[in-house]
Amino acid sequence: MVDAELARERVYLSSLYGRLDELRDEAATQLGRVRLENPGGTHQSRSERDAFARIYEDRIAQLNEVDERLVFGSLQLDASHTASDQAQDAGERLYIGRIGLRDPEQQPLLLDWRVPQASAFYQATAATPLGVRSRRHLTTRGRELLRIDDEIFDSELLDDEEAAARLQGEGALMAALTAQRTGRMHDIVATIQAEQDRIIRSELQGVLVVQGGPGTGKTAVALHRAAYLLYTHRDRLASAGVLVVGPSASFLRYIEAVLPSLGESGVVLASVGQLFPGVETSEEDAPETAALKGRLEMAALVRKAVASRQIVPTETQVIDVNGERLEVSPELIRTAMRKAQESRKPHNTARVTFVKSALSALLAQLVAQLTANGSTVEESDFGYLREDLRTSYDVRVLLNSAWLPLTPEKLVRDLYARPGWLASLTPRWTPEQRALLLRDRDAPLTVSDVPLLDEAAEYLGEYDEQASVAKRAAKAQHKRDVENAENAIRNMEVEGFITPEALASGFAETAARGTTAERAASDREWAYGHVVVDEAQELSPMQWRLLMRRGPMKSFTIVGDMAQASSPAAPSSWQQALEPFVGERFRLEELTVNYRTPAQITRAAEDVAERNGLVVTRSRAVRETQWPVEHVAAAPAGGSASATVDGLVDAIEATIARDRAIDEGTVAVIVPDALEPEVAERLVARLGGDVGRGDRGLSRPVSVLTARQSKGLEFDSVIVVEPQGIVRQAERGAAGLYVAMTRPTQRLSLVSFEPSLDPSFAVG
Numbered sequence: 001m002v003d004a005e006l007a008r009e010r011v012y013l014s015s016l017y018g019r020l021d022e023l024r025d026e027a028a029t030q031l032g033r034v035r036l037e038n039p040g041g042t043h044q045s046r047s048e049r050d051a052f053a054r055i056y057e058d059r060i061a062q063l064n065e066v067d068e069r070l071v072f073g074s075l076q077l078d079a080s081h082t083a084s085d086q087a088q089d090a091g092e093r094l095y096i097g098r099i100g101l102r103d104p105e106q107q108p109l110l111l112d113w114r115v116p117q118a119s120a121f122y123q124a125t126a127a128t129p130l131g132v133r134s135r136r137h138l139t140t141r142g143r144e145l146l147r148i149d150d151e152i153f154d155s156e157l158l159d160d161e162e163a164a165a166r167l168q169g170e171g172a173l174m175a176a177l178t179a180q181r182t183g184r185m186h187d188i189v190a191t192i193q194a195e196q197d198r199i200i201r202s203e204l205q206g207v208l209v210v211q212g213g214p215g216t217g218k219t220a221v222a223l224h225r226a227a228y229l230l231y232t233h234r235d236r237l238a239s240a241g242v243l244v245v246g247p248s249a250s251f252l253r254y255i256e257a258v259l260p261s262l263g264e265s266g267v268v269l270a271s272v273g274q275l276f277p278g279v280e281t282s283e284e285d286a287p288e289t290a291a292l293k294g295r296l297e298m299a300a301l302v303r304k305a306v307a308s309r310q311i312v313p314t315e316t317q318v319i320d321v322n323g324e325r326l327e328v329s330p331e332l333i334r335t336a337m338r339k340a341q342e343s344r345k346p347h348n349t350a351r352v353t354f355v356k357s358a359l360s361a362l363l364a365q366l367v368a369q370l371t372a373n374g375s376t377v378e379e380s381d382f383g384y385l386r387e388d389l390r391t392s393y394d395v396r397v398l399l400n401s402a403w404l405p406l407t408p409e410k411l412v413r414d415l416y417a418r419p420g421w422l423a424s425l426t427p428r429w430t431p432e433q434r435a436l437l438l439r440d441r442d443a444p445l446t447v448s449d450v451p452l453l454d455e456a457a458e459y460l461g462e463y464d465e466q467a468s469v470a471k472r473a474a475k476a477q478h479k480r481d482v483e484n485a486e487n488a489i490r491n492m493e494v495e496g497f498i499t500p501e502a503l504a505s506g507f508a509e510t511a512a513r514g515t516t517a518e519r520a521a522s523d524r525e526w527a528y529g530h531v532v533v534d535e536a537q538e539l540s541p542m543q544w545r546l547l548m549r550r551g552p553m554k555s556f557t558i559v560g561d562m563a564q565a566s567s568p569a570a571p572s573s574w575q576q577a578l579e580p581f582v583g584e585r586f587r588l589e590e591l592t593v594n595y596r597t598p599a600q601i602t603r604a605a606e607d608v609a610e611r612n613g614l615v616v617t618r619s620r621a622v623r624e625t626q627w628p629v630e631h632v633a634a635a636p637a638g639g640s641a642s643a644t645v646d647g648l649v650d651a652i653e654a655t656i657a658r659d660r661a662i663d664e665g666t667v668a669v670i671v672p673d674a675l676e677p678e679v680a681e682r683l684v685a686r687l688g689g690d691v692g693r694g695d696r697g698l699s700r701p702v703s704v705l706t707a708r709q710s711k712g713l714e715f716d717s718v719i720v721v722e723p724q725g726i727v728r729q730a731e732r733g734a735a736g737l738y739v740a741m742t743r744p745t746q747r748l749s750l751v752s753f754e755p756s757l758d759p760s761f762a763v764g
């Protein structure tokens with residue numbers, strides 16, 4: 001029976017691949033035809049031809065991308081839910097895959113996992129079968145079908161509670177969960193669980209917060225939701241774009257393959273250090289400084305700092321304009337300033353008004369003075385005189401001292417480097433608080449500076465008037481391109497296959513400016529259609545403020561775990577994080593099943609976290625492995641400090657060797673910050689190229705990381721070194737240890753000088 005079914009499915013699978021090949025051939029033929037077309041004609045028609053070529057190239061790339069695991073499941077519908085009146089036994093079978101396929105008569109052969117009909121594949125249970133008689137998981141390698149697993153829904157066989165707790169497609173799920181990790185995250189499209197699916201398909205509008213313990217699939221859900229929203233709301237999101245924000249560049253590298261494997265490549269991925277175009281940083285301030293810079297009152301400080309750069313002189317200034325001596329009163333500057341301020345435009349933009357008004361007033365004074373001195377001044381001379389004033393060195397100095405155009409970087413760097421100015425802006429701060437900001441003008445910018453730069457850019461406006469004119473022109477051009485693309489699509493009769501937005505992106509002028517994603521990433525004022533935020537528990541109020549600006553429609557998916565919050569500026573609840581921006585208007589969903597970490601490790605990590613005062617939502621781990629959490633006691637190899645570290649590294653090396661003898665999976669060595677250099681250097685010396693250090697070494701079999709660097713990642717084996725050191729190293733060190741202990745998919749070892757550590761130890 002199973003063999004017969006396998007054979008039957010193999011035939012169907014081969015017909016699906018046949019269709020995939022056909023579509024690829026068709027696209028290749030179209031591409032060849034478009035390329036051969038006479039390149040003559042207007043510039044517009046050449047541009048259209050290139051744009052069509054690009055669309056076919058993208059289509060071919062997309063079809064190649066989905067070749068592996070093209071189809072992963074099917075549903076046998078109840079006869080009552082099938083379109084025809086076939087007998088119950090022969091209820092319709094729907095196949096679910098990474099993309100949708102239709103035959104030449106437009107009959108569906110394969111459903112895209114994101115269409116509404118496919119949701120039963122993820123949601124159906126014996127208790128609520130949703131019109132499904134059975135669900136089948138198809139396991140493939142390349143184009144070969146290896147096995148099928150069926151779940152028959154007969155509600156009489158299961159009670160409700162059992163049904164609710166049951167995992168969907170357990171065999172396929174377990175195979176995915178126990179697979180060795182590669183250092184790159186994979187999609188979970190074949191085994192999305194019901195509670196995850198409901199979140200993925202939740203409506204686009206509004207702010208959705210997903211709270212869940214470590215390993216509950218928050219990152220996976222957030223990325224699949226991005227793919228789902230792009231598919232379902234293509235018209236809106238293709239042009240506005242989707243932004244995915246993660247904690248670090250290494251985390252983005254870890255997740256970057258997931259969306260392309262789901263056929264979506266136009267998403268902007270950015271770390272919190274990359275959210276201000278032109279600045280890229282992973283440096284962080286000392287915790288107290290980061291905490292201060294993350295506070296909302298910094299926004300007011302930046303506003304005050306900008307305002308304080310509009311300075312009315314205290315005394316009358318004497319200037320020279322081509323030999324004519326002018327006395328400029330503070331009042332003249334004040335009046336010009338008031339006019340500019342009344343425009344309510346940002347500093348650099350309003351400066352244009354200031355300069356114009358000041359020049360007019362100076363011109364009037366100059367004319368009056370020349371006339372009083374007996375010269376005749378005609379109205380036709382005003383233009384020259386105005387130009388004399390504008391180019392006069394003294395006038396430029398006068399106007400710049402009153403109102404200097406500023407870049408965000410200059411403003412922020414000055415603020416840190418000029419203690420007197422900072423003190424004048426912060427009369428209520430203590431000297432200790434001010435000292436936290438004090439820094440050399442050339443010191444590198446940090447992740448915590450990024451929101452301050454963004455805030456400064458808001459109050460300063462465009463520094464370069466030319467750039468802002470060019471930006472407006474580009475936007476207008478893009479609008480015209482989309483209209484032209486609509487016409488071209490109608491003419492070519494390819495409606496529905498190509499969106500005007502995608503075609504327009506290939507037009508020569510637009511293409512020269514980059515894809516939608518590239519343009520969005522380089523434009524600070526881009527308004528994204530949806531923003532996904534991962535590890536969101538770490539964000540400071542100032543970082544939230546920046547993100548809300550990037551998503552003015554307030555359509556957000558926010559995922560995180562409050563118990564894992566370790567950054568000094570992190571809020572203590574979602575309520576507290578979001579209240580200043582959206583009040584109570586957010587929906588909260590929870591994920592409760594831990595897919596990553598085996599039960600014995602989850603329990604140990606949760607116990608340790610609670611003993612150290614964290615409030616954790618206990619999760620249900622789906623599996624247990626045979627390896628208990630191991631405590632490895634290190635022995636100092638001598639009396640000196642260096643020998644002490646050697647002793648620790650001996651124990652780590654032995655544990656790595658043990659782990660690597662079990663399987664060839666990835667190993668992470670997670671160490672307190674202070675020990676990282678010594679441990680990493682010694683391990684590199686002993687194990688050579690097998691050891692990678694920090695964010696950049698994740699492709700190596702063994703990675704040495706701090707707890708912060710390990711955030712969001714996972715490894716087959718994890719060795720946590722001196723766990724108490726991680727707890728003690730920072731105010732929220734317990735969260736750091738909780739993160740570290742929940743990274744393994746198979747084994748956890750704790751290496752410490754303290755012998756026989758209790759698994760639920762607490763650090764006082």
Ligand SMILES: Nc1ncnc2c1ncn2[C@@H]1O[C@H](COP(=O)(O)OP(=O)(O)OP(=O)(O)O)[C@@H](O)[C@H]1O
Nearest residue numbers: 188191192193214215216217218219220595596712
């Ligand atoms: N439905 C699923 N099918 C297969 N694998 C899954 C599923 N859900 C989650 N996983 C896997 O579980 C692991 C943990 O998922 P993920 O990294 O998304 O969790 P997380 O909640 O973001 O964790 P953390 O808070 O620790 O960063 C990943 O390997 C992911 O692929």
